[in-house]
Amino acid sequence: MRRGRGTVNRVLLGLTGVVLFGAGGLALLGGFGLAAKWQLPAGWPWSRPDQVLLPARQRTRWTDQGWWWPVVIATLAVFVLLMLWWLLTQLRRHRLHAILVDSGDGEGAQLRGRALEAALTAESEAMNGVDGAGVLLTGRRSEPQVRAVLALAPHADPGTVVRRLSDEAVAHARRSAGLDRLPAEARLRAVKHRPERVS
Template identity: 80%
Template sequence: MRRVSRAINRVLLGATGVVLLGAGGLVLLGGLGLPAKWHLHLPAHWPWSRPDDVLLSAHQRTRWTGQGWWWPVVIAALAVFVLLMLWWLLSQLRRHRVNEILVDSGDGEGATLRGRALEGVLAAESESLEGVDRAGVLLTGRRSEPRVRALLALAPHADPETVVRRLSDEAVAHARRSAGLDRLPADVRLRAVKHRPERVS
């Protein structure tokens, strides 16, 4: 499913790039008056053949503006378009989660391990460390080379250096060995837990 999603994403990006490149080339061609300079014999209906050409005539631009439904439809369509583009942009910027990890089973066939299962084990073992109040773990990277992104909420008495060392030596090391990985890099972010002051009477 993820491969299909990636293929669709690449096709959409490629098609969008081709359309934008073609439109930009047409605008540049007409804006600089290149058809006349290069003596290109373009069809009579060809758009943007001269610098003073426009995409839409005044009649075409104002044809529906007198209708009551026109502006609400235009605004709604543009709003939907902007939201879709923002969603697409955010989906490109965020790091992709690893759904499964390739495990060397030793028989030449290999096996897969669910990424969420390993995340759950890592989070549980991280929370069991002294000084860790809560832990969130996310696997990124590739199936054959996953990476760990961990966010640890530390208790007030916790020693950050000790917590990070134990996380590397225990939780991450256990996960690396159980998954049969040669290496399992980890990016760890720490934040202090803020407790509400309690009133004592």
Template identity: 70%
Template structure:
């Protein structure tokens, strides 16, 4: 899925870039009066062929303004475009979950392990550590170079440094060994669990 999204992003960026380059080049071509200077003719009725041409003519700008539906439609369309652009921009910075990991099976061919399966194992082992109340694991990166984001909710008696040390020496080390990974870069986020006060009679 991640590869498909990456391919779609590249295709969209390429198409948008080509359209912008084409339109911008056409406007500059006419704005600098290059057709007359170079003696190259443009098709009759071609827009932006002379420096005094405008991007939008009066007839184009005012064709539908007299209709009551025009401005609501324009505003709604622009709002949708802005929201789509923001969603697309934010999706570029979002770290996608890794669906599978390529494991060195020792026979030269390798094997694939589901990312969610490894995340479940990591979560269960992390939650078994002393001082960890809850854990959440997320694999990102590439299938040959995975990265781990670990979110740990610490119990009241937990010592953060000791918890991180046990996570590194036990949970992450076991994951590296079982998956045949030389390294598994990990980002750990800690937070304390807030327990509700109980009345003692």
């Protein structure tokens, strides 16, 4: 699934790059008048700096038709929606759904990313000085990375919390998954408690 999505992304990016590269090349050829200097074929679309890419007759051919503007607006709306969908899929891809684990038999196994995230979250929240934790696995299946957000209690020592996160929670996850390394990034934030009135 992820491999197929990566292939689609590469194909779309490649096609977009080819189209933009071609359009940029045409603009340069026309803007600098290189088409006339290099004696390119007579039907070349943009050969002089003062020539527009689409003549006025072609740009306004269907503008007086009743269907023209609804089609243009609908096409642009579909294009924008497709680009937003693509952007959202790219943002969602950052979450790692599975980790490749060396099972010792030469074939390997997969560990669900959410299971490891849940274990890391539970162990992080059990540490002294941590009021809440959120853990996200990113990176590649063979090289996962940990992103943790820890809500610190007022009495917590940030250095001690980070050290325990590395030496305990992350180290346990790395060993249980059979990984050589498991880089981790921790963000700390203080918990704001509401003042309580004492009578």
